[in-house]
Amino acid sequence: MPGLLFLLIFLLLGTLLQRQFLLPVPAAIIGMLLLLLFLVIRGRTPAALQQSTQTLSPLLPLFLIPVSSGIVTQKAIVSDYGLELLLILAISLIPGILVTGWIMAGGRRS
């Protein structure tokens, strides 16, 4: 899978840059930006990369299960603040939705 090789090379580059300059941005994000820069300069997506993207995208939730299951180690926080956190998440969505919708719809409404 040459597409995966691409991704690993850019991830490694991102990791090296992050270590070298002690950047606070995660290595994978630096890798993503480098890949984006590469695509912009190249002007199109290599077929191998396109193919890997199609293969890997549906599997994304799988790769997230291990770290998300770490919630078992956070029982104290969930039982102490679970309800508060849930309410904060719900309330904070309201201004976000209103602002985003208002900007996008503004001037477009007939």
Add this chain to the structure above:
Amino acid sequence: MISELLSMPLFWAMMTIAAFVLGQALYKATGNTPFLPPILTGVALIVAVLEVTQTPYATYMQGGQLIHLMLGPVIVMLAVPLYQFLHTMRSQWPRIALAVVLGSGTTVVTAVLLTQWWIADDTLAITLGTKSITTPVAVAITDQLGGIAAIASAAVIVTGILGAAMVPWLLRLMKCHDAQTVGLTLGVCAHAIGTARALELGSEQAAYSAMAMTLTATLHALLLPWLLPWIV
């Protein structure tokens, strides 16, 4: 024999894949409802098995690690759709950029300030600061900033489920029915789960949602590491 099995990394790697496959099957069986994303079912199953078998998370992670390893390359992969969006949606740049920056900024600042005021815990405030970013990126940033990755992941999933329900409803109250507005708002407020919801509404909604989610993730990944320590 069973206790031996429970200590094998390969067993837990297999269980993770099995939980994902079951989660996907349940998602399909319920007609792709945004209330049961495969990640939620998958995590619930793993947590249940860990609880029942009394397996420590560290033991599980020896196998989980094998799967977790792929998260980095998959984040790098997000450059591919991002590049395609940059290309196709050039004409509306200023409005989209403004909506993504201010919209996602408002919801994150509200969440962080509410957490500070209500729970008064810096670690949790930092953790909730990543709530609007798609899970893989949120986890990476939370780790970097000293938040709790598992709580960040839970907050992101909950936000996605709430957002997928609240966005179409609130926008209807605002009398916004336009496909691009609905799609973009879903992407900004409910990331991947919102995009799954947008996909049901139509392909234009889905494209705008996917774009908004990727833009939000990139923007927050770049800005939060500098801004969050300053707000909190």
